[in-house]
Amino acid sequence: MAKKPENLSFEESLNQLEQIVTELEQGEVSLDDALKQFERGINLVRSSQNKLEQAQQKVAILLSDDAQAPLSPFDVEEE
Numbered sequence: 001m002a003k004k005p006e007n008l009s010f011e012e013s014l015n016q017l018e019q020i021v022t023e024l025e026q027g028e029v030s031l032d033d034a035l036k037q038f039e040r041g042i043n044l045v046r047s048s049q050n051k052l053e054q055a056q057q058k059v060a061i062l063l064s065d066d067a068q069a070p071l072s073p074f075d076v077e078e079e
Helices: 010-026 031-062
Strands: none
Touching: 010 031
16 A cells, blocks of 8 residues: 555655656556546645645745744644
């Protein structure tokens, strides 16, 4: 069974997305399987986008010019 998208690393998600796109482009997948793969791809994209946004927030915090800014816990929002 495939891991949930949120449990994959960013790189693993991209690799799975590339595999899904390749299989769908070949056109040798049944309609039901194509829909399942498309749904998986959408979930992978959403999870990857969330991970990128988190990374951007961390970078923004680290690059902040305000050396006197109070530190606070970084909360990750779950869907």
